[in-house]
Amino acid sequence: MAEDKFEKIDKEIEPQEQSHQPGSEREMSPEPIYDDKDYKGSGKLKGKTALITGGDSGIGRAVAVAFAKEGANVAIAYLDEHDDAEDTVKAIESYGAKAFKSATDIGDSENCQKLVDDVIAEFGGLNILVNNAGKQFPQDDFLAITPDQLMETFETNIFSMFYLSQAAVPHMQKGDSIINTSSVTAYRGSSSLIDYSSTKGAITAFTRSLSQNLADKGIRVNSVAPGPIWTPLIPATFDAEKVGKHGGETAMERRGQPSEVAPAYVYFASKDSTYVTGQAIHVNGGDFITS
Structure with a gap:
């Protein structure tokens, strides 16, 4: 069998590190x-507006581009990776979609409310919320996880989902959707990412519970649980040796x-998944098989 483009690029990745999170x-x-x-897009999201946190790079950027191909206008939120964010805006606009970017700390509830307000002011509505931003801080020693680290991880990874969803839902209508990024670690755990894995487990429960709460409004809530994906968070988190073995x-x-x-996010955002809510799609290369 011929080697595909994904296998080829994986073999080209050398061990590397970055000194800051969430990475560039x-x-x-x-x-x-x-x-x-x-x-190839087919207009599945034509006329829709999406907000993607962590949309400057990695999975968030790929989702932004896929949504743009499907006809959606896309707003991205990010922390401080301005160059990456500008690259994403250009990629969105290259497919004829309108783009909006906002640098903000979504761990703060007031920032989340302002972010949603700004998106509404820019595009006139909001149909798709992708809660994707995340941080992780490996600690092999459980006792080394400090209260400050615990709070930062939870504020970014799960508190922000509450804040943003609460700000977005009043503007959403039947057929709109919320998509949360969980992780394979929510299902198999991780001995060195205990706080991160805990937030991802919380995201899974949040998705299931919120889907039931919003079902009568016709707003669907689902999650995507990626495995090892080549994003800036990887070299920004792990040492070069682990990065080299990643996946x-x-x-x-x-x-x-x-x-x-x-494409998993496109599925959940589009009419293809009108009878799907409270569910998770696992994109992990067989890293963990759920029952």
């Missing part, structure tokens, strides 16, 4: 595949690319 896509070598040219433990023996995850 421009500093990665090679950069992730966020725009799969084989993916090798999966059944497919490689890491995934952001563009391989994005």
